[in-house]
Amino acid sequence: MNDYARIEKAMTYMVANATEQPSLETVAAQVHLSAYHFQRLFCRYAGISPKRFLQALTLERGKQLIASAESLTNTVHALGLSGGSRLYDHFVQLEAVTPGEYKRQGEGVEIAYGVHETPFGSMFVAVTHRGICRMGFVDATSADELLARLTKEWPRSTFCHSPDTTRCAVERLFTKPEGGRAALSLHVTGTNFQIAVWRALLTIPEGQFASYSHIAQALGRPKSSRAVGNAVGANPIALWIPCHRVIQQSGALGGYRWGLEKKQIVQTWEVAKHSLLIGTHS
DNA sequence: GACATGGGTAAAA
DNA sequence: TTTTACCCATGTC
Numbered sequence: 609m610n611d612y613a614r615i616e617k618a619m620t621y622m623v624a625n626a627t628e629q630p631s632l633e634t635v636a637a638q639v640h641l642s643a644y645h646f647q648r649l650f651c652r653y654a655g656i657s658p659k660r661f662l663q664a665l666t667l668e669r670g671k672q673l674i675a676s677a678e679s680l681t682n683t684v685h686a687l688g689l690s691g692g693s694r695l696y697d698h699f700v701q702l703e704a705v706t707p708g709e710y711k712r713q714g715e716g717v718e719i720a721y722g723v724h725e726t727p728f729g730s731m732f733v734a735v736t737h738r739g740i741c742r743m744g745f746v747d748a749t750s751a752d753e754l755l756a757r758l759t760k761e762w763p764r765s766t767f768c769h770s771p772d773t774t775r776c777a778v779e780r781l782f783t784k785p786e787g788g789r790a791a792l793s794l795h796v797t798g799t800n801f802q803i804a805v806w807r808a809l810l811t812i813p814e815g816q817f818a819s820y821s822h823i824a825q826a827l828g829r830p831k832s833s834r835a836v837g838n839a840v841g842a843n844p845i846a847l848w849i850p851c852h853r854v855i856q857q858s859g860a861l862g863g864y865r866w867g868l869e870k871k872q873i874v875q876t877w878e879v880a881k882h883s884l885l886i887g888t889h890s
Numbered sequence: 891g892a893c894a895t896g897g898g899t900a901a902a903a
Numbered sequence: 904t905t906t907t908a909c910c911c912a913t914g915t916c
Contacts (some may be wrong), residue, residue, distance in 0.1 A: 792893040801897065820913055824896095834913045841912045843899085855914065865913025871912095 612725035614639040619645070619661065619727065619873045626665040629802060632658060639888045649669075655726050655782060656880045662860070663879035700792075702807055703738055705797035714762030715802045721758070723751045725776040728873055729866075731846070733774040734758055737850030739793030740777045745866040781847055796844050805839035812853045815882025817875075819857040841865060 609661035621638045622630065635658060650658045668818060709717065721734040725745060732754045734742040742758055753887070780792065799808065808826055812818050820840065821833035829835075841863065843851040852874045856862045864871035 720905095796904075800900075824913090829896080832892090832896050834895060834911065837912045838910085841898060851912085854912080858914085861912090866911095 609639065610725070611649060611653065612727060612730075613675055614641065615648075615727040616659065616729050616873075618650060619877070620869060622658070622662055622665060623876065625658075626662065628665070630664060653782075654877065655784075657879070660880045661876060664759060664876045668878065680712060699792060700810055701739070701791050701793040702803070702810060702849075703793055703795050704803050706712045707812070711765065711795060712764060715763035717762065719758070719762065719765050719767050720770035720773040721755060721767060722769060722774035724775060724779060725773065726782070728870060729876070730777055735774055735777060736795050739795035740845055740848060741795045743777065743848060745846060745870065747789060747866055750883050777848075784845050787796070792848070794845055798839075798842065798844070802839045805836055806843060806849050809843070809849050809851060809854070814850075814853075815851050817855050820854060820862070821857055823854065837863075840856045853878075856883055 618635050621635060622722070626760060632643045632647060636643045639646065641649065644779045647658060649825040650661075654661065692845050717736055719734050719736055719741065721732070721742075724731050724733060727847075728745070730746045730751075732742070732744050732746050732751050733740065742754075744754060746754065754769070759765075777792075796806070798878060804827055808823050819833075820836045821830070823840070824830055827836070839853045840854050841847050841866075846852075852864065852871045853860060861868050
């Protein structure tokens with residue numbers, strides 16, 4: 609078992625057993641490490657301590673329900689400003705593929721791809737000269753299959769396996785944003801509606817949640833929550849477009865392409881990171 | 891557990 | 904090219 613696999617397994621275990629609040633030793637034993645070594649390893653890879661992760665998990669349980677009331681109204685307020693608001697989008701720009709590019713089926717576009725390990729599982733990444741164009745977990749569908757789908761979408765593009773090019777798209781998720789860093793751009797194709805939804809997702813602050821219907825309202829189509837669900841589900845760029853921050857109005861988790869367990873892990877990780885700043889307790 | 895609902899998609903007309 | 908039928912990561916009664 610490599611280190612990334614250990615982290616992922618540990619996170620999964622903690623999510624599954626959150627109610628028992630397993631001790632550090634117990635979790636460490638799951639991945640066959642000493643408590644001491646595991647603690648250090650986890651911090652290094654996840655950027656937070658195992659304890660904080662576990663705390664966020666319980667905190668989040670109660671909080672998700674509260675989220676539907678208070679936090680969500682904040683969020684919808686932020687979304688309401690989304691016309692020009694760049695308040696929360698963390699220097700991430702979303703660029704739509706131009707009609708010309710689309711018509712040429714990506715002719716002349718070079719796409720670099722690679723697979724990288726993350727604490728949440730391995731990730732397939734593809735980038736063009738204009739930005740990240742695809743990012744998705746490798747799970748039941750293999751990396752080869754993911755690549756095959758991409759090439760089918762852009763039959764005229766040239767593809768090259770180049771992990772060195774794609775690596776930073778993943779690394780930047782897990783390193784602190786240092787001042788003066790260039791904006792990150794995402795280069796995607798989608799219908800107008802989908803692009804609008806994805807842009808709205810970028811305005812949800814890290815560690816907070818929005819519901820499908822709040823997004824719909826923010827778009828000025830209060831009755832389109834279900835359509836929003838579809839668009840969210842079509843998100844081509846996992847994590848950077850934070851589709852994992854959308855939950856049902858009831859507080860239930862909603863769905864996730866790569867499994868609800870993964871959605872919860874990512875949410876917990878973000879909440880845990882975020883609570884570094886607020887330092888709340890319940 | 892039904893049903894209104896709006897957007898995407900593929901297949902038919 | 905337009906229509907239609909079917910699928911849904913929702914929300915509400």
